[in-house]
Structure formats: structure tokens, C-alpha cells
């Protein structure tokens with residue numbers, strides 16, 4: 031039987047330092063982890079060998095014995111484990127990879143035994159202008175507080191029993207191939223306790239709801255999707271701690287103004303003669319009328335920017351712009367008089383009124399040659 035070379039297993043040189051050994055192990059262990067290769071016996075074998083090699087080579091003492099006497103030197107030395115007692119192997123893995131593969135040491139903390147979150151969240155909708163300029167809003171909402179009968183446990187007379195699935199530990203051990211992982215018990219969510227008979231007052235929920243209202247200042251410039259934290263307005267835990275209330279803002283759209291960040295867009299329809307002649311018009315801004323000068327030969331979709339006429343930043347610095355986009359309108363029908371006038375106008379421009387002709391003339395000539 032050929033003895034396995036631990037250095038070859040980890041694909042490293044004999045003089046590799048600890049850093050390199052760890053790196054090599056991480057890479058290979060991830061690659062051959064049973065979770066990634068379900069049902070693959072070969073990968074499982076390989077994974078065991080990788081772990082065995084790492085156990086020896088990552089330990090200075092074991093490594094020097096191995097270097098001098100080979101694997102035989104480690105036997106009877108209590109040197110390494112394989113097959114049995116893989117709990118410590120699991121912990122090597124967990125230590126290196128955290129809880130990536132389900133329930134690591136970090137989640138071992140027992141959860142507080144009450145049934146609800148102390149932070150609370152609500153949604154409110156405000157008008158477009160309320161968001162732009164800020165406003166006061168009365169918030170009607172409900173918060174939770176511990177059921178007085180069961181002190182928030184949800185259990186009759188507040189009496190909990192040990193969870194039979196995890197024996198009260200809050201954790202269960204899962205075997206994955208030869209590996210053992212600690213996992214939060216799904217039956218008691220890690221508390222180790224379950225309700226054997228429900229509190230009759232709250233039907234096992236553990237809390238009662240209280241209606242309340244308060245006034246909130248919505249700051250100028252708030253935008254759709256912003257969230258405000260109101261401290262001390264959340265739910266109340268059995269021990270009296272009060273969480274926060276998160277207010278999620280939804281802003282209604284306006285018919286004419288479109289907001290993008292702190293900029294405001296507005297479309298201005300103009301008749302084709304207005305852009306041909308040039309014009310000066312009044313347009314609505316957020317804070318009153320604005321004068322828009324339309325130069326001759328303004329194009330469709332052309333934009334004009336009014337600096338600082340947008341929304342004030344909710345963070346308190348600067349203002350956005352108001353951006354006007356031109357939408358040129360043409361007559362949809364002409365009476366005979368208008369048609370007459372337009373024809374006269376066109377003629378008065380002579381060749382300039384038919385810009386396509388001078389361009390296409392040369393192209394017609396060229397195309398003729400292609401087909402002759």
C-alpha cells in the first residue's frame with residue numbers, strides 16, 4: 031500500500047509555510063466539500079484526506095514528527111483522527127469558513143424568549159409637493175407590547191417547557207456524510223424552549239397591539255423609497271425596552287413634474303411656429319413662474335436647465351435643477367387659407383425649403399451607374 035503524501039494531497043512544497051498550507055487547504059476543502067458534491071464518494075474520500083493532511087501539517091509538532099518518521103510516527107501518538115470523532119474536524123472547518131455551511135459557532139447564542147421583534151415598520155404615502163417642501167403628518171399606527179398574562183412568552187401562565195427536539199439546547203447536530211454540524215433548532219428557533227399550552231389571552235402570540243398616533247415632521251426633499259427612523263416608537267419588549275419605528279416613504283407622482291433624484295423635469299409643448307420664430311413664455315416652476323426664452327431653431331426634445339430650481343437635498347446640501355424639455359407640436363389639419371400661407375412660405379425659402387434635393391441628386395446619379 032502506497033502511503034499518502036500529505037504535501038502532495040494539499041498540492042504544496044515540503045517547505046511551504048503555515049500561510050500557504052492554510053490557503054491550499056481552504057481551496058481544496060471548498061472544492062471537495064460534501065455539500066458541493068452530494069453523493070460523490072470519491073470527493074468525500076478526497077475531502078477526508080485533505081482534512082487529515084491539514085490536521086497534521088497545520089500543527090508544528092505533528093508536522094515535524096511526520097517529516098521525520100512519516101505517518102507511522104504519528105500513530106500511537108494520538109496524532110490524528112480519521113473516521114471517528116470528526117467533531118473536531120468539523121470545528122476546523124467551521125473556524126475557517128464561518129457558518130457558510132449551516133449554523134456555525136456564532137449562532138450558538140440563545141435567543142431571547144419573546145415572540146416578536148421590537149422594531150416596527152410602517153409605510154406612509156405623501157403628495158408630491160409634501161415631499162418636495164416637507165410637511166407634518168399624523169401617523170396612526172399600532173405597536174406591540176407584551177401580553178400581560180404570559181409576559182410575552184405566549185405560553186399559558188408563562189410556563190415554557192424544554193424543546194423535545196433539541197433537549198433544551200437550542201441546537202441540533204446534523205450529520206452531513208461524516209461531518210457534524212451544529213444547527214439552530216428549527217422547532218424552537220434556538221431558544222431551547224417551547225410552548226406546551228398556549229396563553230388564552232393572546233392565543234399564543236405573546237403580545238397585544240396598542241393603537242397610537244403621533245406627529246412626524248417629513249423633511250423637505252424627502253424622496254420615494256426613503257426611510258425614516260423614529261426612535262422609541264417601536265414595539266415594547268417584556269423587559270420594557272422599546273424598539274424603533276421605521277417609516278417608509280412613498281411619494282405620489284405629479285401630473286406634470288417628474289422627479290429624478292433632486293432634479294425636476296417638465297415637458298413644454300410648443301407650436302412649430304413658436305420654435306421657428308423664437309418666443310419667450312412663462313412656465314410653472316416649483317416655487318413660482320419662470321421665464322423660458324426659446325431661441326429660434328430650437329429642436330424637438332431640446333432641454334433647458336434652470337439651475338437650483340429643483341428639489342432641496344434632504345441631506346441638507348444643495349438643490350437640484352429644473353429641466354425643461356421641448357415637445358414640438360405640428361398642426362394636425364390645415365384649412366385652405368393656412369395651406370395657402372404655408373405653401374407661400376415654403377416657396378419664399380426657395381432651395382432651402384427642400385434640403386433633401388441637393389443631397390439626393392448626387393446619390394441618384396451614383397445609383398444609376400450601379401444598375402446600368
Ligand SMILES: [Zn+2]
Pocket residue numbers: 177178179180181182184185229230231232233234235236237
Ligand atoms: Zn399571552
Ligand SMILES: [Zn+2]
Pocket residue numbers: 193194195196197198199200201215216217218219220222223
Ligand atoms: Zn429546540
